[in-house]
Amino acid sequence: MICKNCGAQTADNAAFCSKCGAPVQEQPQNGYYEPEYIPVRQPVTETAGSDATPIFVLGILSLALPALGGLICAIICRKKVKEYLANGGKLTGLAKVGNILSIVGLAVSIFTCVYITIYLFIVFAIYGTAFFTIMLGALSNSARY
Numbered sequence: 001m002i003c004k005n006c007g008a009q010t011a012d013n014a015a016f017c018s019k020c021g022a023p024v025q026e027q028p029q030n031g032y033y034e035p036e037y038i039p040v041r042q043p044v045t046e047t048a049g050s051d052a053t054p055i056f057v058l059g060i061l062s063l064a065l066p067a068l069g070g071l072i073c074a075i076i077c078r079k080k081v082k083e084y085l086a087n088g089g090k091l092t093g094l095a096k097v098g099n100i101l102s103i104v105g106l107a108v109s110i111f112t113c114v115y116i117t118i119y120l121f122i123v124f125a126i127y128g129t130a131f132f133t134i135m136l137g138a139l140s141n142s143a144r145y
């Protein structure tokens, strides 16, 4: 059955459209539409805050982008999930996938950030020590002559 309000395909026995929430009736049963069966736009699912797409996109980015980029996307995604739930959104479909991706992305990003920090610290410690050793050696040599 096709929803008269938004054109989405709904289950044949469904009383309401699964996409927009409008009542779905193939034929008016009494020969006319009762007032509650007049297709009405449902504002509840139309609000921007309950759109799951940003959560899904940010969830993918939080995993796909390396280190700090992924961390930022994951944090924004967590914020979007909170807004989405506050606006009455349900964690199903894209929102559910995006939510899980952002949690995994957050963990991976924190791990890679810590790893890179430790790596850079060790590299700078080794090269720094080597640099100062060479400089001190050069200074003591030039002082000798």
Ligand SMILES: [Zn+2]
Residues within 6 Å of the ligand: 003, 004, 005, 006, 007, 008, 017, 018, 019, 020, 021, 022
């Ligand atoms: Zn609909």
